[in-house]
Amino acid sequence: MALLEITGLTVDFxxxxxxxxxxxVDLSVERESCxxxxxxxxxxxxxxxxxxxxxxxxxxxxxxxxxxxxxxxLGAGDPAARIRGRGIGFVFQDASGSLTPHRRIGxxxxxxxxxxxxxxxxERVRLPEARRHLSEYPHELSxxxxxxxxxxxxxxxxxxxxxxxxxxxxxxxxxxxxxxxxLGDLCGELGMAMLLVTHxxxxxxxxxxxxxxxxxxxxxxxxxxxxxLSGPRHPYSAGLLAAVPSIDDPPGAELRTIAGAPPRxxxxxxxxxxxxxxxxxxxxxxxxxxxxxxxGGAGIACHYPLQRGGR
Amino acid sequence: xxxRGGLWRDALQRLAANRxxxxxxxxxxxxxxxxVFGPPLLGxxxxxxxxxxMAVPPLSAQGHWLGTDRLGRDMLVRTLHGLxxxxxxxxxxxxxxLLIGVSWGATAGYLRGRADAVMMRVVDIxxxxxxxxxxxxxxxxxxxxxxxxxxxxxxxxxxxxxRIVRGQALALREREFVEAAIVGGxxxxxxxARHIVPNLLGPVIVYATLTVPQVILVESFLSFLGIxxxxxxxxxxxxxxxxxxxxxxxxxxxxxxxxCLVLLVFCFNFLGDGLRDALDPRDH
Amino acid sequence: MSALLELRGVTVRYASPxxxxxxxxxxxxxxxxxxxxxMLGLVGESGCGKSTLGRAxxxxxxxxxxxIRWQGRRIxxxxxxxxxxxRRELQLVFQxxxxxxxxxxxxxxxxxxxxxxxxxxxxxPERDERAAASLHEVGLxxxxxERYPHQASGGQLQRAVIARALICKPQLIVCxxxxxxxxxxxxxxxxxxxxxxxxxxGLAGLFISHNLAVVAGLCERVMVMYLGRVVEIxxxxxxLPAPLHPxxxxxxxxxxxxxxxxxxxxxxxAAAGERNPPPAVGCAFAAxxxxxxxxxRKERPALQPMRDGRLVACHxxxxxxxxxxxxxG
Numbered sequence: 001m002a003l004l005e006i007t008g009l010t011v012d013f014x015x016x017x018x019x020x021x022x023x024x025v026d027l028s029v030e031r032e033s034c035x036x037x038x039x040x041x042x043x044x045x046x047x048x049x050x051x052x053x054x055x056x057x058x059x060x061x062x063x064x065x066x067x068x069x070x071x072x073x074l075g076a077g078d079p080a081a082r083i084r085g086r087g088i089g090f091v092f093q094d095a096s097g098s099l100t101p102h103r104r105i106g107x108x109x110x111x112x113x114x115x116x117x118x119x120x121x122x123e124r125v126r127l128p129e130a131r132r133h134l135s136e137y138p139h140e141l142s143x144x145x146x147x148x149x150x151x152x153x154x155x156x157x158x159x160x161x162x163x164x165x166x167x168x169x170x171x172x173x174x175x176x177x178x179x180x181x182x183l184g185d186l187c188g189e190l191g192m193a194m195l196l197v198t199h200x201x202x203x204x205x206x207x208x209x210x211x212x213x214x215x216x217x218x219x220x221x222x223x224x225x226x227x228x229l230s231g232p233r234h235p236y237s238a239g240l241l242a243a244v245p246s247i248d249d250p251p252g253a254e255l256r257t258i259a260g261a262p263p264r265x266x267x268x269x270x271x272x273x274x275x276x277x278x279x280x281x282x283x284x285x286x287x288x289x290x291x292x293x294x295x296g297g298a299g300i301a302c303h304y305p306l307q308r309g310g311r
Numbered sequence: 312x313x314x315r316g317g318l319w320r321d322a323l324q325r326l327a328a329n330r331x332x333x334x335x336x337x338x339x340x341x342x343x344x345x346x347v348f349g350p351p352l353l354g355x356x357x358x359x360x361x362x363x364x365m366a367v368p369p370l371s372a373q374g375h376w377l378g379t380d381r382l383g384r385d386m387l388v389r390t391l392h393g394l395x396x397x398x399x400x401x402x403x404x405x406x407x408x409l410l411i412g413v414s415w416g417a418t419a420g421y422l423r424g425r426a427d428a429v430m431m432r433v434v435d436i437x438x439x440x441x442x443x444x445x446x447x448x449x450x451x452x453x454x455x456x457x458x459x460x461x462x463x464x465x466x467x468x469x470x471x472x473x474r475i476v477r478g479q480a481l482a483l484r485e486r487e488f489v490e491a492a493i494v495g496g497x498x499x500x501x502x503x504a505r506h507i508v509p510n511l512l513g514p515v516i517v518y519a520t521l522t523v524p525q526v527i528l529v530e531s532f533l534s535f536l537g538i539x540x541x542x543x544x545x546x547x548x549x550x551x552x553x554x555x556x557x558x559x560x561x562x563x564x565x566x567x568x569x570x571c572l573v574l575l576v577f578c579f580n581f582l583g584d585g586l587r588d589a590l591d592p593r594d595h
Numbered sequence: 596m597s598a599l600l601e602l603r604g605v606t607v608r609y610a611s612p613x614x615x616x617x618x619x620x621x622x623x624x625x626x627x628x629x630x631x632x633x634m635l636g637l638v639g640e641s642g643c644g645k646s647t648l649g650r651a652x653x654x655x656x657x658x659x660x661x662x663i664r665w666q667g668r669r670i671x672x673x674x675x676x677x678x679x680x681x682r683r684e685l686q687l688v689f690q691x692x693x694x695x696x697x698x699x700x701x702x703x704x705x706x707x708x709x710x711x712x713x714x715x716x717x718x719x720p721e722r723d724e725r726a727a728a729s730l731h732e733v734g735l736x737x738x739x740x741e742r743y744p745h746q747a748s749g750g751q752l753q754r755a756v757i758a759r760a761l762i763c764k765p766q767l768i769v770c771x772x773x774x775x776x777x778x779x780x781x782x783x784x785x786x787x788x789x790x791x792x793x794x795x796x797g798l799a800g801l802f803i804s805h806n807l808a809v810v811a812g813l814c815e816r817v818m819v820m821y822l823g824r825v826v827e828i829x830x831x832x833x834x835l836p837a838p839l840h841p842x843x844x845x846x847x848x849x850x851x852x853x854x855x856x857x858x859x860x861x862x863x864x865a866a867a868g869e870r871n872p873p874p875a876v877g878c879a880f881a882a883x884x885x886x887x888x889x890x891x892r893k894e895r896p897a898l899q900p901m902r903d904g905r906l907v908a909c910h911x912x913x914x915x916x917x918x919x920x921x922x923x924g
Binding site: 177206244253259 | 813
């Protein structure tokens with residue numbers, strides 16, 4: 001049984017215009033493995049994570065099932081207790097999501113254990129001079145160091161699963177690589193699983209065992225990272241991978257891009273949601289929404305997937 | 312949804328959907344119409360004395376729906392006249408506050424630095440002066456008339472508006488589209504008029520709507536004290552003053568103008584709230 | 596051939612909030628030149644001063660020291676009115692397209708706005724026509740003209756911002772992180788657009804970004820900044836394979852490579868120097884530099900010319916004329 005089992009998760013927002021941010025997503029995270037959800041704006045990836053942890057906005061309604069170690073998480077009372085008491089840690093994009101600015105770091109960490117634990121955890125996240133940092137305030141540290149502290153805070157209660165929402169996006173590039181390396185090592189050392197949400201394929205490449213690509217609220221492809229990076233099968237995944245500018249590209253070359261823009265949340269299209277932007281779309285795609293089909297550890301929602309290894 | 316004015320149309324639609332605000336707006340329009348057209352239709356003049364029916368309660372004498380006062384003048388007509396005067400003063404004073412306050416505040420907030428400091432010190436100094444004291448002085452100097460009252464209230468009413476607008480303008484100044492206008496060669500006047508003011512109209516309109524009842528109350532208070540509108544002209548304030556004297560024996564003389572005042576202030580406040588909700592552009 | 600734009604010793608300081616006497620030096624003694632039609636990339640991470648430098652060129656922030664010359668003439672000391680006439684030659688594309696367009700103006704009104712200042716003789720319909728032409732040139736559909744910013748996507752808005760910047764035919768366009776706020780699948784559209792327009796119009800550009808991969812693809816020459824100081828300037832064909840400054844090397848090493856078999860390096864400790872503000876004495880990078888010497892902490896290196904038109908601010912640069920190799924592991 002997978003550690004985290006998401007089945008048919010749907011997130012709707014009520015209001016002047018009803019919006020479906022996440023549409024019947026199935027996803028599982030095995031023990032000690034790292035799954036990355038990749039998507040752009042409007043993909044629903046952040047809402048998916050927030051729904052799992054009960055942190056959705058007041059007008060958001062999550063339905064379906066999210067089972068952690070067999071226990072249902074959705075609709076199960078106080079979110080904070082859900083996260084900390086049940087073996088799940090959370091790392092936000094901005095450390096200020098987990099650290100209070102007006103309290104010392106040591107005090108905040110010690111809430112979840114002892115001061116000695118706090119110091120040990122700061123050492124674990126490779127912060128030199130850990131003892132000195134205990135008496136400092138978050139704003140006295142650089143962005144990268146704050147994020148290490150936020151990771152330490154998430155790990156204080158030895159979670160089995162770590163949720164990470166764009167953990168490196170707000171950081172400088174030279175620091176991003178270090179945080180990615182840190183997260184990878186920690187997962188190995190502590191036997192922890194991770195569900196990572198990001199738009200950055202570079203982060204995914206360094207951390208994830210499996211990738212799930214989301215577009216307009218749906219998962220359109222999921223596969224092992226190595227297979228995926230060798231040859232994505234969904235036209236959107238292929239386009240996304242090709243669009244990332246590489247420093248090894250010949251100078252002056254045109255960047256590859258996907259025409260158009262992701263659909264705004266709340267616009268409902270018949271047929272495949274990617275069809276307006278898809279280079280290999282056929283008439284059938286405009287009419288019928290492709291179902292997500294899993295086979296041999298990989299899944300895809302496309303009527304005419306690309307051949308593996310081709311573009 | 313496109314076209315110039317599309318944003319205002321959006322806002323109007325949101326306002327129209329707010330039933331309470333619409334109700335208040337309807338009541339206000341009704342009251343205004345009554346104040347303007349009512350008295351001629353009712354047949355009595357506001358200073359007309361009905362010797363036969365002095366101090367009669369509502370619905371007891373012919374034609375006097377809301378009774379008469381001590382001097383036999385019709386309560387309804389007097390109240391409507393009072394409403395007219397109060398509304399006129401409130402609306403014009405608010406308009407003056409708006410014009411002066413918005414230009415002053417927007418310019419100060421945009422210019423920042425020393426110009427801003429000087430302009431806001433002026434506001435601070437005027438703010439510190441006791442308003443009632445100055446109204447009394449002005450009244451003594453210029454005589455008691457609605458014009459004096461308007462000048463006195465207008466002279467102070469723009470101060471808070473200027474402060475609010477300046478705060479908004481300071482924040483707007485930092486926004487990138489203002490920098491873009493500077494890079495695009497626009498001068499101070501154009502930036503303030505075309506970029507800063509339209510983007511703070513939301514809070515300004517809301518505050519103006521909430522200023523109107525405040526001015527009405529100030530005017531009523533001054534008239535109540537005997538400083539503002541004087542007999543035989545009626546204003547809600549001096550009507551309440553007269554009514555307060557007769558409170559125990561002829562309750563309607565107080566109740567009628569007081570109820571009118573309360574209803575007026577209540578509706579303006581609610582409308583202001585509704586406008587604030589409707590004008591918030593982030594409401595998507 | 597005189598340079599189109601030249602900066603000498605430009606320094607920008609921000610007063611620290613809270614009334615403390617300590618000012619933050621956002622840009623410290625920056626010097627470089629830009630030729631007509633050249634695209635110069637400016638890279639660096641947060642706090643390096645690249646955005647501030649771009650704004651200083653456009654006189655959105657005042658200079659504490661130094662000179663800015665446009666076509667040989669000093670422009671930093673010009674009066675506000677005189678400079679305003681010059682503004683049509685120097686335009687700016689901002690990072691966040693949603694923030695750089697007035698939410699209460701339609702897209703076509705925003706695009707045409709600079710014409711009001713720079714071509715006051717134009718009538719309203721003439722302005723609209725020019726704006727429509729500019730809209731078309733950046734590849735936007737005509738029906739977008741009457742829309743408001745909140746009704747368009749980030750990519751469309753950024754095209755509108757570019758249309759507005761180009762409408763008065765400037766000679767230099769400063770692009771401050773123009774694609775950082777956009778989705779990856781859309782970034783390429785804007786980069787390609789900028790590249791095409793630059794080629795067609797012979798426009799000079801300063802392209803500011805933290806993304807070295809994008810900059811390297813678009814710009815012939817690249818300038819690297821660290822904590823307010825210019826540390827290296829070189830043609831991209833020389834910079835990428837053989838960087839001369841240790842910080843440039845660190846930046847290049849940190850660029851993630853997306854490859855199926857990429858091995859992740861083991862986690863290192865956070866560098867102690869990560870949070871320090873630039874030191875008053877010595878090289879700004881000394882706290883993090885793997886090649887640091889005692890001299891580096893005492894003496895600030897000046898930007899010195901090397902072979903092939905390259906400039907580096909590092910005491911030890913002459914020791915590795917072939918550039919620094921990638922860090923191991």
